[in-house]
Amino acid sequence: MSEANILDPPLDPPQAAPPTAHAGAHDDAPHGFWSTYFFSTDHKHIAKQYLLTGLCMAVIGGLLAHVMRMHLAFPDRAVPGFGEVPAGTYNALITMHGTIMIFFVAMPVLLGGFGNFLIPLMIGARDMAFPRLNMMSYWTFLVSCVILIGSFFVPGGASPAGWTAYPPLSANVAYSGAAWGVPLWIAAVALEFVAFLMGGINFITTAINLRAPGMKMFDLPMMVWMQLVASVIFLFSVGPLVAGAVLLLLDRVAGTGFYNPGAGGDPLLYQHLFWFFGHPEVYVILLPGLGIVAEILPVFARKPLFGYRMVVYATLATGVLSFIVWAHHQFVSGIDPRLASAFSITTILISVPVAITMFAFVATLWKGAIELKAAMLFAIGMVGVFFWGGVTGIINGSAAADIYVHDTYFVVAHFHYALIPPVFFSLFAGIYYWYPKMFGRRLNETLGKIHFWGTFLFVNVTFMPMFGLGLRGYPRRTYDPRVFAHLGDLHPLQLAATLGTIGLLLSQIPFVINFFGSLKWGAVAGKNPWRANTLEWSVPSPPGHGNFDGTPVVYRGPYEYSLPGGDADWLPQDLAPGRTP
């Protein structure tokens, strides 16, 4: 580990040196294949490792969904390429799809990938505060991925206990039959938490302590704020679930009875511990997704982000409120109605700061010089699709309404509309936007637009029918609808959702071609292809080891576009006053 890596730029601001062609090249760069590509401590390499691992897991998670959808559309036939889907396997598919998408796609991609890549670059730091801890975080995460995927192949198969792993289903082998699957699931998720705790501490200390001279907290790009708040939420919410998982593991392997009413325990205890983490987790995922959108909208609208400070305060408020909404997942678990009302109120309250952020995004677009690049399409698409997730969240958050739709496809539609925008729309927006910085080449815009319109269309074809299914009482996690006579006439909606899934998966093909093809054939990007203000665009693409040649000095906030009286419509954060870009 080189010491220079964790050295912060000195406090005295030196004169901003004009960037040179080989800016960022440093003597302390590691040499050799293994130390560069595998055991690298460079935040940019770790970011790419996280990103690619997360994308691979997304492929697996997507294919699992495909098998489920095919089974639901054609329950009397084997799924092509997979075979018969027995009930136990179906439950394992549900469990693993949820677990993979939340813990092994959303978090590694949004936090591990974009957070790692952008935080040091955006604040003018040479690397994360703890580069070796950063590397350890990735390798711990990779081990957890291997354990999780490995659990498919053990006797009894992968965990069928749902991504929430409620006891008694998860605590008693007799109920699920997965003697190995459930303990492996707990181990994989626990390791993943350890990885993201290491990452989270790194993110927080880096973001608040390694800022370039002149960069005040209110000069931070919104992405850094969102990553910071998301990391703090994660750090303070995951502990009770770690405790809960320890108790679950003890119930499972040692025979204690923490969650077993027969032994004096209480299964509701687990639900509280799980959702005390599980709901803040939604914001751990949502906030970085919003951060990506907040970076992209001003650049392609050539306007400042509307209400920067208000969005920061709204983000902080979201973070605080996210800790007191969890029991809205338990409205049908025998909760006291007075308590349910309290949680309904907090839940509806949290939509206020989130709505403020969304309106700020819309206001940013208002009268902007909008350029509909693929990145911008996905960013706007994120706001548009998330609308449905947010609005239906208010229905689910009101205890009285939730009791009616709880555990139906309405909820399935709701959380996919709430999670697909920050996870996939933001992910794609971020890749179209930062790919040039990551790999030095641009992605093809035409393929990007095909990718967007396909994804946008088929997300709605897949999930919009599920609102209808749910409102008409179709229970989620139904293995075989043929046993419920009243579900028969709802089958066309299930069929539509399955066709949507197939379309959605096929829509990703242009992206895969684009991603790998552009590595070789993409147009060379240059330092700042989008004429953006934030610091990552002031260094070469891709940036060298150590990021900055010298220390950048920050003179202004991140979103100074189209200011009146200026010659250019942008003002980079590190541009000395009086100079033009």
Add this chain to the structure above:
Amino acid sequence: MSRAAAHAAATRRDDVIRSTGISTGRLAIWWFLGSEIVIFGGLIVCYVLFRLRHPEWGALARHTVTPAGAFNTLVLLTSSLFMVLAHAAVEHGDLKRASRHMLGTIALGGVFLGVKAFEYGHEMSMGFTPVSGLFWSFYYALTGLHALHVTGGLFAILAVRQMVARRSDTHRVELVGIYWHFVDVVWIFLFPLLYLSN
């Protein structure tokens, strides 16, 4: 080179003033403790909620060996004192003394684990195992998790002691000390909750 100057050279890296004016290591260890507090906090709250529902657990708590627990409280507090002395010694550039004090912490940490092992053995011989009811499940889970943290802390102090011997990264004495005090504080909560509330 004087001892103080050598020390200054060794810790210069961490003395660079950061955006907040707080060293990055110290900041990180406090955030780390934040995450630890909610783990123990979650478990302790679970225990307290059950305990309030079960006044009869007081009778069970009488079977814990209170004198041993009290002795262990004293041992752990004293080990924390040694840690403070080690940090003070580092501040004065006296690395030899710091190293000696850390040895004191490690020895007392070992005594704590030994006493705890004796207690476990005693309780199990009386038939109180982790599966003999929810009180004992909580007792073993809470003290076991704490003992794991003590063990981890001992290894961390041992590693930092090696660094001090090599005169490198001596600022980590303070960091590992902060962690050790945390382990100490957790025990201060566990002792009355599990032993004394009978």
